[in-house]
Structure formats: structure tokens, C-alpha cells
Amino acid sequence: MAWVVSRRAVMSGGALGAAVAGLGIGRGATAQANHKIIVLEETAVPESRLFTETFINSGYAAQVIRIDRSLNGLLHELEAIGGILLGLTSDPAAMIAEQILVGSGARPLLQWTHQYRRMRWEHRTEGTSALLSRASTGWPTVLAHHIQDALGGNRQDAKLQCESGSCRLDGKSPGMLVSWAFEVGEKLS
Amino acid sequence: MPQGVDAATFRKALDELAAIVGKEWVFVDDLPLSAYRDAYSPLADGDLLPSAAVAPANIEQIQQALKVFNAYKLPIWTFGNGRNFAYGGPAPRQSGYVMFDLKRLNRILEVNEKYGYALVEPGVSYFQLHRHLRQIGSKLWIDPAAPGWGGVMGNALEHGAGYTPYGDHFVMQCGMEVVLADGEIVRTGQGAIESSKHWQSTKHAAGPHFDGMFTQSNFGVVTKMGIWLMPEPPGYKPFMITYQREEDLAAIFDAVLPLKINQVIPNAAVAVDLLWEVSAKTTRRHYFDGKGPIPPSIRAKIASDHDLGMWNFYAALYGPPPIIENNWKLVEEAMMSIPGAKLHLSRDNDPAWDYRVQLMRGEPNMTEFSIMNWIGGGGHINFSPISAPDGAEALSQYNLIKQRCHDFGFDYIGEFLVGWRDMHHILMIMYDRADEAMRKGAYDLFAKLVDEAAEAGFGEYRTHLAFMDQIARTYKHNDGALWELHHRLKDVLDPNGILSPGKQGIWPRSMRAPA
Numbered sequence: 001m002a003w004v005v006s007r008r009a010v011m012s013g014g015a016l017g018a019a020v021a022g023l024g025i026g027r028g029a030t031a032q033a034n035h036k037i038i039v040l041e042e043t044a045v046p047e048s049r050l051f052t053e054t055f056i057n058s059g060y061a062a063q064v065i066r067i068d069r070s071l072n073g074l075l076h077e078l079e080a081i082g083g084i085l086l087g088l089t090s091d092p093a094a095m096i097a098e099q100i101l102v103g104s105g106a107r108p109l110l111q112w113t114h115q116y117r118r119m120r121w122e123h124r125t126e127g128t129s130a131l132l133s134r135a136s137t138g139w140p141t142v143l144a145h146h147i148q149d150a151l152g153g154n155r156q157d158a159k160l161q162c163e164s165g166s167c168r169l170d171g172k173s174p175g176m177l178v179s180w181a182f183e184v185g186e187k188l189s
Numbered sequence: 190m191p192q193g194v195d196a197a198t199f200r201k202a203l204d205e206l207a208a209i210v211g212k213e214w215v216f217v218d219d220l221p222l223s224a225y226r227d228a229y230s231p232l233a234d235g236d237l238l239p240s241a242a243v244a245p246a247n248i249e250q251i252q253q254a255l256k257v258f259n260a261y262k263l264p265i266w267t268f269g270n271g272r273n274f275a276y277g278g279p280a281p282r283q284s285g286y287v288m289f290d291l292k293r294l295n296r297i298l299e300v301n302e303k304y305g306y307a308l309v310e311p312g313v314s315y316f317q318l319h320r321h322l323r324q325i326g327s328k329l330w331i332d333p334a335a336p337g338w339g340g341v342m343g344n345a346l347e348h349g350a351g352y353t354p355y356g357d358h359f360v361m362q363c364g365m366e367v368v369l370a371d372g373e374i375v376r377t378g379q380g381a382i383e384s385s386k387h388w389q390s391t392k393h394a395a396g397p398h399f400d401g402m403f404t405q406s407n408f409g410v411v412t413k414m415g416i417w418l419m420p421e422p423p424g425y426k427p428f429m430i431t432y433q434r435e436e437d438l439a440a441i442f443d444a445v446l447p448l449k450i451n452q453v454i455p456n457a458a459v460a461v462d463l464l465w466e467v468s469a470k471t472t473r474r475h476y477f478d479g480k481g482p483i484p485p486s487i488r489a490k491i492a493s494d495h496d497l498g499m500w501n502f503y504a505a506l507y508g509p510p511p512i513i514e515n516n517w518k519l520v521e522e523a524m525m526s527i528p529g530a531k532l533h534l535s536r537d538n539d540p541a542w543d544y545r546v547q548l549m550r551g552e553p554n555m556t557e558f559s560i561m562n563w564i565g566g567g568g569h570i571n572f573s574p575i576s577a578p579d580g581a582e583a584l585s586q587y588n589l590i591k592q593r594c595h596d597f598g599f600d601y602i603g604e605f606l607v608g609w610r611d612m613h614h615i616l617m618i619m620y621d622r623a624d625e626a627m628r629k630g631a632y633d634l635f636a637k638l639v640d641e642a643a644e645a646g647f648g649e650y651r652t653h654l655a656f657m658d659q660i661a662r663t664y665k666h667n668d669g670a671l672w673e674l675h676h677r678l679k680d681v682l683d684p685n686g687i688l689s690p691g692k693q694g695i696w697p698r699s700m701r702a703p704a
Contacts, residue, residue: 069540071555075316075338091567092558095228096338099272103224113623115565116474175474176565 035183036062036083037151042093044069046170047114047140047177051088054144060151071096082185084109086147088140094178101182109181110150114139116175121164125179136165143179151181190240191263191285199240202261206243209253214293216242225268225288227278229622231570231632232655237280239266242288248412252372254289255410258687259370265289266689267410269311270340273347275571275617277654282691294412297321299389305329305418306363306389311342311411315553322418329418330551332356335544337553342414346404348651350606350613352548354507355419356457357608364388365400366413370683375399375409389415405651406675407689408682419551422507426517427546429536431498433529438500438587439580442607444523445502446578449607453516456549458504461604465617466501467491468563468602469541469556482595498531505549563602566621570631572638574647578605578612586647590616590638597634598627613650639663661694676701 039061041052055061062083067073074096078085085101086109087094094111102108112125121139123132127146135142169175190199207215216222217240225239243265245251258265266281267289273279281288295312300322307318307329315333318341322329332351334344345358355361365377375381377400380388392398403409432441441460448454464483476491477483483491492498502524506513525532536542544556561567572590576582583605591601594616603616618634620627632655639649639656643663652660664671675695679686686697 069556069559070544071558072337075555090559090562091565092561095561095567096555096558099224099228102220105221107220118478169474171471171475174472174562174565176472176562 038063038065038081038083038085038184040065040067040074040077040085040087040089040093040097042067042069042087042089044172045088045090045174045177046172048088048090050138051140051144051179054141055148058145058148060148067093075100078104078184083183084151084181085184086179086181088114088143088177088179090174091176091178094180097180097182101184104184106182106184109183110147111178111180114143114177114179116169116173119166119168121167122161123164124161126160132164133162134165136167137170139164147179147181191287192283194261194263198261199263202257202263203241205257206254209257210243210245210250214244214246216244216288222288225279225281225290227274227280227654228272229274229278229568229570230280230655231568231620231628231635231653236284237277237282237654238284239281239288240285242290244290244293246293248368248374251291251368251410251412252374255368255370255372255687258287258289259685262685263287263687264690265687267291269343270295270314271334271338271343272336273339273343274336275569275653276347276651280654282654282657282689286690289410291410291412298413300325300327300329300418301389302327302329304390305420306415307341307418308364308389308413308415309341310413311340313341314338315341319551319553328421330355330421331418331553332358332361332551333548333553334358335548335557336555338555341416342411345414345416346411348405350457350608351551352457352459352503352545353419353551354455355417356606358416359401359404361417362400362414363390363392363417364413364415365403365411367403367409367411369409370685370688374412377403389417402678405693407692407695408678410688422509424510424513425505425507425550426513426534427503427505427549428520429533429542429545430502430524431496431531431533432500432502432527433492433498435499435587436584437498437527437529438605439584440527441500441502441524441580442578442583442605442612443580444527445607446580448520448523449578449609453506453519454504455507456505457606457608458502459545459604459606461501461503462601463488463492463497463499463501464563464600464602465560465604466497466541467495468560469544470495470539472562473564473600481598482600498529503545503549505546560617561619564619564621566623568620568622568628568631570618570635570653571651572616572618572635572642573649573651574614574642575650576612576614576647577610578607583612583614586614586642586645589641589645590614593634593638593641594618597630597637599630599634657691657694 037060039052039055042048043066065077078100115122131142264286266286268279269291291311294310296310299308315337319331332353332355334349345362348359350356364380367375378394379385477487544554547554594601606613618631620631639659649660680698686699
């Protein structure tokens with residue numbers, strides 16, 4: 001798989017991503033076909049649980065790593081994995097995962113943000129606005145399906161910002177989440 | 190590109206470096222170099238980026254690489270482990286520097302159970318040392334900084350602190366091996382005696398004490414460091430006392446001072462403000478969706494909902510149970526005498542309590558990062574003035590800094606830690622990195638605080654890359670004689686100015702502004 005990462009792309013990553021802007025799942029190849037899909041669930045975060053559940057129910061997740069809100073599991077669990085690791089997690093969990101994974105040679109595939117403001121979730125993604133804007137509390141399910149499609153190579157690259165329908169913020173939700181994916185280690189075909 | 194170096198020359202230097210460390214350990218692509226950026230910087234993305242990174246595997250490779258850096262006058266930025274977030278992360282002081290990444294030097298060279306120390310290399314993390322001690326059945330504790338992925342050596346060299354009785358990491362450092370800019374290897378203290386077995390047991394030796402010179406500085410590359418480790422005590426009693434009013438801060442520190450100076454409370458006692466404490470459990474948006482600081486009525490609700498005080502004081506007692514219980518009487522009498530004080534000896538389902546109890550018994554963890562959920566967007570920078578633990582002074586400092594935070598539209602989120610005779614005040618300025626106005630506000634607030642604190646007689650003990658020069662200028666006694674001394678040493682020890690130029694405001698002659 002050929003990946004072209006330019007300094008310009010790295011720098012346009014915005015607030016959260018170091019090296020993901022301009023990169024994408026499936027660019028030039030179907031990433032999912034050759035990789036084991038590992039989903040990282042931050043169990044204390046309700047949206048993360050829903051996202052993971054969707055991956056499990058649709059048969060995409062070969063493995064699920066669950067971490068509690070201490071975040072300690074991130075360091076231990078990410079030491080010896082290979083495949084595509086993805087998740088919908090809090091911002092700190094995403095940052096720690098990024099630091100560990102990039103430091104060990106993983107390639108970032110996507111990093112999108114989801115922020116709750118004024119009774120709605122605001123999403124900064126690529127190619128998902130119609131679907132996400134029709135969702136409300138179920139948006140992590142929609143997002144999971146979209147990422148599954150992207151892993152299969154069905155992807156749109158346009159950067160989009162949209163809002164889901166009005167909903168309350170779950171008392172356990174941090175209200176600022178990141179969906180992310182990395183290609184880690186050797187291919188498991 | 191490093192400043193003043195053309196592409197062909199740089200490529201030639203990198204080829205020579207690759208011949209020393211191996212091609213796979215010279216990084217020039219954007220992706221691996223992105224690991225050296227400050228993910229939480231108050232500066233714009235791309236302001237501080239390295240041109241390349243070189244990761245030697247041993248001392249010989251360090252010496253050979255230094256020859257190349259000297260030959261081409263390439264500025265390098267040394268990095269061991271950990272991330273140093275809130276103080277600039279692993280990023281270099283200026284764009285174009287070459288990262289000198291020592292992560293491959295990650296051996297724990299010795300653990301001495303009898304005398305209670307370890308000798309480590311720069312790449313050893315707290316988690317690694319903790320795991321190693323447990324694996325070998327050691328009864329020694331480590332003293333981790335709040336994020337356990339930090340480097341044992343790097344944190345001590347940055348004057349970092351932890352939460353056990355061994356919490357002042359530079360005080361607990363004993364013996365260094367340093368490679369100077371010209372490649373010469375120096376061992377400090379008893380390490381200079383060829384057959385000494387006491388390099389890590391005693392700091393004292395004939396002649397000047399040099400170890401401090403290699404901390405927060407750019408005079409050498411530290412490659413080995415001894416660190417004292419606390420023997421596991423037979424008893425441990427952590428506690429938290431909540432205080433209802435902001436102005437209780439003065440009474441708290443007046444009560445704490447004699448307990449600290451007399452070592453009744455042996456660890457780094459810490460008074461944590463309401464918002465720092467609650468941010469591991471909930472987020473601001475659950476309580477307040479408006480701009481500016483959270484109103485007092487909502488602060489009161491937060492405190493009530495989470496059974497917290499405006500200040501939440503953590504400390505622990507250690508030792509044989511009868512001694513703990515005896516000392517506890519003194520602590521209880523002093524600390525519970527403040528009206529409204531409430532004692533907590535355990536807390537159910539409280540991640541903040543859990544991670545602090547772990548830290549005070551030397552167990553590394555990552556939980557403190559969850560406080561970044563408070564605002565969302567992850568940005569934070571720590572303003573860290575240091576002073577004596579006097580109640581009136583603490584309150585005055587708190588009022589000044591809180592007011593400035595509010596002036597700039599930020600909440601005060603902070604804590605006060607007390608060592609033996611020092612008080613670290615850590616203000617965490619949190620901001621959403623995607624919000625440019627908020628990020629700039631954080632930068633401007635910090636810059637104002639540096640000067641105002643200096644006017645009031647307070648200096649910072651550590652700082653972010655972006656403010657090193659400004660803070661250096663606040664040390665201006667006798668026309669800045671202290672920094673002039675740093676510069677004189679720098680020019681002698683590193684005449685080509687290759688080692689971390691600008692670290693802590695110490696610049697080589699070629700990069701200094703004319704006087």
C-alpha cells in the first residue's frame with residue numbers, strides 16, 4: 001500500500017490529529033480485506049459502547065479491547081497488536097492511543113471529531129453528513145456503519161461538518177469524542 | 190531544515206548519521222516526526238517542528254553522532270522518554286532542530302534492594318521501572334509523575350515532582366553519567382572514582398557538585414542517572430479532607446507547614462481546587478454551556494453533587510501502624526480544626542480519589558489525562574510559580590491568578606503542592622485547541638502571569654518552550670547575572686552551540702541577541 005504523506009497534510013490536521021489529514025482508509029486499496037479489525041471501547045463512555053456494539057453485531061470486529069476510565073489499559077493493551085485498530089473514544093484516550101501507535105510505527109487512517117454543543121452533536125468528518133445529520137442519540141451506530149463502508153473501500157474524501165438531531169447529553173459522556181483508526185503492525189490476511 | 194544549513198549539506202550529515210545509528214533510526218518523514226510535536230501546544234500547529242530525528246542505541250553512537258552534529262553545526266534537541274505535555278511536549282525549541290531521541294537507551298542497569306536505588310538510562314519510563322520491580326520481587330516503590338508514561342530520568346532532569354515521600358525527583362537523584370558536547374564522558378560524584386560502588390548511595394564527593402548543572406539545561410547529554418527508591422512501608426494511610434470556602438486555602442497551608450517541616454506528613458501534600466478535582470468525573474458542559482468562568486452558584490452545585498470542597502487536600506502517612514496512628518492524631522487535630530472540614534478515608538466510584546491514592550503509593554497510571562475532558566479539545570499549559578508554603582501568600586497568589594484567569598475568560602483550575610519548604614502552584618490553563626481565540630487567550634494569559642508573578646516575587650520552576658526566554662528574563666538580579674553565568678558556561682562547554690539551543694532561555698553565542 002502506498003501512502004503519500006506531505007508536510008502540508010500533517011500540518012492541516014487541526015486540533016487533534018498530527019498526521020492524519022489527507023490520509024484515508026481505503027485510498028488505493030481495500031484496507032479491511034487484509035486486516036483484522038480491532039475495536040477499542042472506552043467502556044465508561046456510552047457512545048463508545050454503542051459504536052463498538054455496532055461493530056460486533058455486524059461481524060466486523062475480530063477483537064474488542066475494553067479500557068476503563070483510568071485509561072491505564074491503553075498502554076498495556078496496545079503493545080502487541082496487529083491489524084486495523086479503531087475506536088470512538090474520549091479525546092484523551094484518542095491522544096494517548098495516537099502517541100503510542102504513531103511512536104511504534106502505526107499509520108493513521110482517520111481522525112474525526114464529535115463535539116456536543118447547544119443540544120446537538122457536531123461532527124467533523126469526511127463523507128458522512130447526510131447520514132449523521134438524520135441521527136440523534138444513535139449517531140455512533142451510523143458512524144460505525146460509515147467507517148465499515150470506508151474500510152471496504154466505499155469512501156468519499158470531502159471534509160464535512162454537520163450536526164445530528166437535537167438530543168440530551170448522556171450524563172456519562174464527555175461530550176467531546178474522537179473517532180480514529182490506525183493500521184498497526186503486520187497484515188493478518 | 191536546520192537554520193543556516195543547505196539541503197545538500199543536511200543530506201550529507203544525515204547520511205553520516207545513518208552510517209552510525211542505522212538508516213532505520215534516522216527519521217525524516219512527516220509521519221514519524223509527528224510524534225515529536227506538542228499535541229497540546231498554545232502555539233499554532235507547525236510552529237515547532239524538527240527537521241529530522243536520530244535515535245542512537247548506545248554511548249558510542251552518541252559520541253559519534255555528536256561529532257557529526259559539531260562538524261555540521263546542527264542544532265539538536267535531546268529527548269529521552271515521556272511527553273512533557275503542558276510544558277512543550279517533546280517538541281524542539283525552534284523548528285529545524287534535529288531530535289536526538291534516546292529512547293533506545295532504555296535499560297534498567299541496576300536495582301539495589303539494600304540501599305534502595307536504581308540506575309537507569311534515559312528511555313526508561315515509570316511504567317517500565319514499576320513493572321521491572323514487581324517482576325523481580327522488589328519491595329521498592331517508584332515515585333511516578335502523574336502520567337505514568339513519563340521518563341524517570343527526564344522528569345528528574347526537569348525538576349518534576351511526584352506524590353510519595355520521594356516526590357522531589359531531583360532531590361532523589363544520585364549520580365549521573367553525562368556525555369559533553371565534545372563527546373567526553375563524565376561521571377559525577379562518587380562515579381568519578383573508578384572502583385566506587387557508592388555512586389548511587391551518596392551525592393557527595395570532593396569538589397563542586399555538578400549534577401544540578403545538567404538539569405533544565407543544555408550543557409550535556411545525560412546518559413545514566415541514579416534514582417533513590419522508597420522501601421515499601423509497613424503501613425499506608427491516604428486521606429482527603431475537603432474544605433468549603435476558597436479562602437480556607439490560607440488556613441490549610443498554615444496548618445500544613447509545621448506538619449511538613451517536621452515530616453509528620455512526609456509526602457507531597459496537595460490542595461486541589463474544585464474544578465481540577467471534579468474534572469476526572471464530569472465535564473464543564475454538563476453544568477455550564479456559557480462563555481467565561483463558571484458562576485459561583487454552579488460551582489456550589491458541582492461541589493454538592495460530587496461531595497467535594499472548594500479545596501480538596503490529599504496527603505498520606507507511611508510507616509509502622511502505631512506510628513501512623515500517632516501521627517494521625519496530630520494531622521487530624523491540625524487539619525480538621527478548620528470549620529467545615531470533612532474527612533474522607535475512602536471514596537466509592539471516584540476515579541480522582543483512586544488515581545491519587547495510587548500515585549501516593551507509587552503506582553503509575555494515566556488517569557490524570559481524563560481531566561482534559563473538562564473543556565474538550567485537549568489544550569493545556571501549566572503556569573507553575575514556586576514559593577514558600579505560607580497561608581497568606583498562597584491565598585494572595587491564588588486571588589491574583591484567579592482574577593487574571595477570569596479577566597481572560599478562563600476558569601481557575603489549579604493545585605498547590607507542598608514539599609519540605611517549597612510550594613509549587615500549578616495553574617492548568619485549559620483550552621480547546623480547535624478554538625483559535627481560546628488558544629490565543631491562553632497564551633496571552635500565560636504571558637501576563639509570568640510578568641505579574643515576577644513583580645510579586647514569584648518565579649516559575651519549569652515552563653513551556655514558548656515562555657522560556659520570557660521567564661529567563663525575570664531572573665534579573667544584578668543585570669541578569671545568573672543567566673549570564675549560564676551563557677558563559679554554555680559557550681565553554683558547547684562552543685558550536687549544538688545542544689538544545691534556547692533550552693530554558695540559554696542560547697549559544699551565535700544565537701544570542703547582541704547585548
